[in-house]
Amino acid sequence: MISAEHKKLAQWAMEFALKNGCQAARVSLYNGSNSSYEIRDKKIDRLQQASENALAITLYVDGKYGNYSTNRLQKVELEKFIRNGIESARFLAEDKARTLPDASLYYKGGNPNLELYDAKFETVQPDNKVKLAMDVCDEIMGKDPRIISAEASYSDGDNFSYLIASNGFEGESRSSYYSLYGGVSIKGDGDARPQDYWYDSSLYFDTLEKAGIGRKALERVTRKLGQKKVASGKMPMIVDNLNVSRLLSPVLNAITGSAIQQKNSFLLDKLNEKVFGDLFTLTDEPHLPKAVGARYFDGEGVATKRLPIFENGVLKTYFIDTYNANKLGVPQTISSPSIVTMPLGTKDLNGLVASLDKGILVTGFNGGNSNSTTGDFSFGIEGFLVENGQLVQPVSEMNITGNLITLFGNLAEVGNDPRLSSSRRIPSLLFSDVNFSGL
């Protein structure tokens, strides 16, 4: 919890920096707590609990810039720490683009509470936490003779932060989280011990999915027994809602201000151009109440707002923070997306699979990477070969390879099943003509 004393300390640190040579400063103070209970085969394997705090300060000294953080919050140490920070920054090259945001861009308060903190947080008892994880184990153990190991965990935490800037920003945020996980190892072919998992997470204890996690994990591992690689070739690909954001990350990275300013982006100079398929529409929806990722201001205090990112394949915005806006000489937007949403189609994952003559359903990625300047990618995958709308063969040890422009250009259908526990609310997606390498 951020107390009045915490706020006073943050304000003191900011004033101390201003008195000792900084023209501007921003301070954030964080504290939080976490606990986790890991169960293996119905026995507590690990328990962990802690709370922590930290202060971070960004200093603007004679056109120079540094940022510093510490978990030593005694004033006598902070004084030395801030003085050292100022002294260090003075040795840097001047960089006129380093400024606080214009105060007119700050979130000014007054919006309704985003309701990211569960008032129940303090009241969930350790015994109850252990029991929830035990119950997950119960859904697995004894249900299949091939089971080698059942793991489950319950974890939760709360986070509080307070942010102030010397040109007139003050903001506070708090959130809680709960997570319940189940994982299963099972005897497979030869020495293989395939594993799979399922989990749910939520900002609220009451809405955390508590039943069915273990069952789902077991179902996911048993259905993939007998995995093998199939012939290389170009096929349609469905990626499920648990994994699809992996494909989106390099796209979102490519439209950040720093990627654009450093010319490290395959989407450089593409603003307002059609780069992807008609079905590719993405929107940043930062103000959804009770939603993971919701926020009224970013790490600089700049107010968030609903922002179209792509409309029917046309790139509508870059995510540009103060520094890169100054460098590029363009208006700033926001430093990063908050909650990414997509207009939904009509089918869920099963519906997408049922409509596919032949292709591969991807249910997990295994390594891989992409080239930030060209958009070329290559990822390991596992999943299922689909024929005539049926999962006919579990597959693994295969790669997909291509270019993100082509991939999202070939987006053929959008599902209706985003996971609402994620800040990337992307449903299952169907792509045509993806290169698979196997046999």
Added chain:
Amino acid sequence: MAMIGSLAVPSFLGSWTGSKEDKAAAISFALDYFGINETDLKKVLAAALEKGGDYADLFFEHSYYNNIGLQDGSVNRASSSIDFGMGVRVLAGNQTGYAYVEDVALPEMLKAAHTAARIATGTSGKAAVNLTELPGSNHFYAVKTAWDELSVKEKTPYLQKLNDRIFALDNRVTKVSAGLGDTTSHIFFCNSEGQMFYDYRPMVTLYAQCIMTENDKIENSFASRSFRMGAEFLTDERMEEVAQEAVRKTALLFQAIKPKGGEMPVVMGAGGSGILLHEAIGHTFEADFNRKNTSIFADKLNKKVCDEHINVLDDGTIPFNRGSVNIDDEGVEGQKTYIVREGILTSYLHDRISAKHYGVRPTGNGRRESFRMMPIPRMRATYMENGNYTEEEIISTVKHGIYAANFTNGQVQIGAGDFTFFVKDGYLIENGKLTQPIKDINIIGNGPKALADITMVGNNYKMDNGTWTCGKDGQSCPVTCGMPSALVSKLTVGGENE
């Protein structure tokens, strides 16, 4: 609470011989440094065992991180952070209780101890033992000049020179970003078996990312070096090496293509190819997965897993190596561990829990990211010893395949054994010769199969001293890997099919 001391190299380290006197001086320094005393430590250990735990340890850490960054031709960014705290671990059989606090006042430490103690469910604990045993004679990363003796002023010219050198090497360079990071950690440890150690751990990381433009094509690559070393790291030779490598790796990409995908032989180049060992066998040899019977190698101890000419080690003793540990994070001496000897799986990588489970001595692989985390089995420097072939001989046996030179990342599924690594650049092999450069492809294989498919090992062993960071259970850990060139007769190479 007292102010935490400066980070100069403690004087006794200058003439370290590992003698009993040296170690006693180190302990006395550490107690003083953290403002703690043996009486209180014994109280905290007793509280940790109050519910009947078998074993407890206390891990104290004070770390300073400094970074400077260069972008658009000037060093215009500095950052530092301080992390301080202590963690209490309690073991009851294979079970672990863990708690940490960011303060070393006795009531705070006791709070953590009471929390961690709850992993055991008894009502009475062991009596506290005297802290008398002092493991930890190793000195693999002696520091000549401590990082805190250098101000930002003295570091910036180095990055500036690196930047200027990269631009001078190739006129297609359009952007360079570079960074220099140093970390200094003071670690103090004690446990309920009466052991104590102090370790002074330096780390430095230098990286350069290079962006080049040719006609309308833009490519990027990078080079980095990391060592457990003081400021003597900053030599002109090293700067030149990083500059050359960043430029060479980026320039190559303009001619590179994506190969046709599918199963084919892969020649792993010397050095960074050690990522194959890290992913294909290193993780699956970590003993926590094996004691839980969830690793694909769980039944393979003392069995033949590959060609009898192959030896693989995980080594914490290489001087100044990023993966080296004088002593691991649970009081076990840093050591050199053969995991495969003459083709036989000879040892898993153990922490205390798994060593007890298997009835063997711990191998010094119990490592943790920080005081916030419990130790778990982790790799250090993982590499294969030399074989008999020249690289040329190996390549000459391949009619059609891939030569993998540089890598960015890898991953493994412990139970299924499927592992991957991403090849940033390499070459096609056609009729026994390197031909067309290739780039940006993922390679995937299965651990036991790939290991058994290593048919030729080169005589050109090389350690890769890039900034390898391994992730497991949410913990990051510095590691390295190395390898001579080797032929894997069959792996699945990503690529396009028409």
